[in-house]
Amino acid sequence: MKKTDPIIEAAAKVVPSERQLKWHELEFYAFIHFGINTFTDSEWGSGGESPELFNPVKLNALQWAKIIKAAGMKALILTCKHHDGFCLWPSAYTDHSVKSSPWKDGNGDVVKEAANACRAVGIKFGVYLSPWDRHELSYGTGERYNEFFKNQLRELLTNYGDLFCVWFDGACGEGKDGRRQEYDWQGYYALIRELQPNAVISVCGPDVRWIGNESGVTRRSEWNVVPWYYSNAECVAAASQKDDLAPPKKISSTDLDLGSRAKIKKGHRLIWYPAEVDVSLRKGWFYHKNEDLTVKPLSKLADLYYKSVGANASLLLNLSPNQDGLIAERDMETLLSLGAQLEIDFNENLAEGSVMTCSTQLDGDHGAQNVLDPDKSKYWHSGMDPEKPWIEIDLGDDYDIDKVVLREHIRTGQQIEEFTLYGEVEGKWKKLSEGTVIGSKRICRFPELRVQKMRLVIEQTRCFAAIEAFEAY
Numbered sequence: 003m004k005k006t007d008p009i010i011e012a013a014a015k016v017v018p019s020e021r022q023l024k025w026h027e028l029e030f031y032a033f034i035h036f037g038i039n040t041f042t043d044s045e046w047g048s049g050g051e052s053p054e055l056f057n058p059v060k061l062n063a064l065q066w067a068k069i070i071k072a073a074g075m076k077a078l079i080l081t082c083k084h085h086d087g088f089c090l091w092p093s094a095y096t097d098h099s100v101k102s103s104p105w106k107d108g109n110g111d112v113v114k115e116a117a118n119a120c121r122a123v124g125i126k127f128g129v130y131l132s133p134w135d136r137h138e139l140s141y142g143t144g145e146r147y148n149e150f151f152k153n154q155l156r157e158l159l160t161n162y163g164d165l166f167c168v169w170f171d172g173a174c175g176e177g178k179d180g181r182r183q184e185y186d187w188q189g190y191y192a193l194i195r196e197l198q199p200n201a202v203i204s205v206c207g208p209d210v211r212w213i214g215n216e217s218g219v220t221r222r223s224e225w226n227v228v229p230w231y232y233s234n235a236e237c238v239a240a241a242s243q244k245d246d247l248a249p250p251k252k253i254s255s256t257d258l259d260l261g262s263r264a265k266i267k268k269g270h271r272l273i274w275y276p277a278e279v280d281v282s283l284r285k286g287w288f289y290h291k292n293e294d295l296t297v298k299p300l301s302k303l304a305d306l307y308y309k310s311v312g313a314n315a316s317l318l319l320n321l322s323p324n325q326d327g328l329i330a331e332r333d334m335e336t337l338l339s340l341g342a343q344l345e346i347d348f349n350e351n352l353a354e355g356s357v358m359t360c361s362t363q364l365d366g367d368h369g370a371q372n373v374l375d376p377d378k379s380k381y382w383h384s385g386m387d388p389e390k391p392w393i394e395i396d397l398g399d400d401y402d403i404d405k406v407v408l409r410e411h412i413r414t415g416q417q418i419e420e421f422t423l424y425g426e427v428e429g430k431w432k433k434l435s436e437g438t439v440i441g442s443k444r445i446c447r448f449p450e451l452r453v454q455k456m457r458l459v460i461e462q463t464r465c466f467a468a469i470e471a472f473e474a475y
């Protein structure tokens with residue numbers, strides 16, 4: 003039996019928390035950027051905007067939720083407060099909110115409407131709360147602002163039902179001579195764990211990692227297991243857009259290699275810190291009429307989906323309701339066509355009912371047939387330190403296939419470092435696809451081929467191979 007390096011062995015033992023496992027299952031969900039910026043035609047408000055401007059007369063959160071669901075997304079994260087400090091809920095700690103606006107005579111609550119709409123259609127709800135607040139006078143005072151921020155956070159954590167996510171943005175454009183606020187991250191996290199223990203804390207938080215750009219680009223290998231310091235990378239309030247004055251940092255979410263053997267060999271403590279791709283349907287995050295023509299076409303969206311969800315990263319697609327409080331026609335049509343396209347793409351799993359074999363297995367309970375069982379606790383396990391183990395599928399007949407979906411059993415960690423997928427053509431194995439990590443989900447796409455048998459070879463793994471699902475389309 004070959005001896006595995008102790009550091010690699012340690013990496014192979016890092017596993018996700020229950021809340022992260024639940025988050026992995028969501029795969030594709032929506033951001034909504036909506037607020038005072040929607041009414042001032044800007045992306046970053048100054049904090050000096052009048053709440054009088056906020057009046058989305060036709061606001062219909064049910065329209066948002068229904069479109070999100072029809073597009074194939076499973077949750078929504080709402081910008082409850084962006085950098086301008088305007089709150090979409092009637093916070094008791096500031097007047098800079100919906101309660102000072104003409105909308106519903108100051109009696110409205112967008113957060114409540116959005117949370118209820120999500121519940122009504124059966125998707126999850128999460129909150130975005132910008133730590134950087136350009137309106138709040140106590141910003142920059144240290145403890146006083148931290149108390150204010152925790153009070154607002156508590157309102158969101160207690161009044162809107164179960165949250166699946168709290169999204170903290172690292173952006174801060176105060177500049178060199180601006181106010182400097184030291185955030186009490188640990189205090190924020192403790193409050194979230196206490197009041198919403200199932201919610202992941204994303205970006206400036208320990209559970210979900212920012213992909214490192216806002217254009218939907220993923221790395222060749224998105225590792226879930228990375229050195230711990232990446233969970234701090236965004237917390238320095240200096241890492242996002244428009245932040246030209248920030249000093250270059252040594253550790254960055256944009257690093258190309260986060261978790262390869264070479265990276266983790268340095269022996270730093272390792273954590274489960276999976277990636278999320280945040281990208282907007284339009285050019286900007288907020289609605290601007292003059293960006294109506296920038297709505298991404300279906301082909302681009304499908305590509306984004308395959309390159310994120312299909313490459314072990316979740317996709318957080320941003321929508322921008324307009325001044326009426328509605329998702330505009332063009333955006334809606336594109337989203338509905340995306341939902342329809344995904345349904346067609348994954349309409350019938352041709353692997354169902356097939357026969358699986360394998361080169362090696364841990365024991366009688368971990369055979370290859372398990373990968374066809376929808377029960378997530380059943381998986382193929384190769385046994386320890388295997389030499390290029392494989393599983394093979396016999397579809398029982400010839401089928402035209404152009405996609406194979408693979409899932410590692412991540413409950414037992416992320417193990418696979420390299421794989422090749424073959425199809426049998428006229429008695430010979432032809433390479434269909436190859437890649438590095440599989441992780442939570444890998445979608446292999448290749449030119450359509452008529453095949454009956456396919457073989458997945460695990461070329462390199464950390465300690466063993468554990469595959470939970472093999473699907474063919």
Ligand code: FUL
Nearest residue numbers: 045171172173242243287
């Ligand atoms: C960035 C912000 O500055 C943008 O306005 C937007 O909210 C994006 C999701 O994150 O850091």
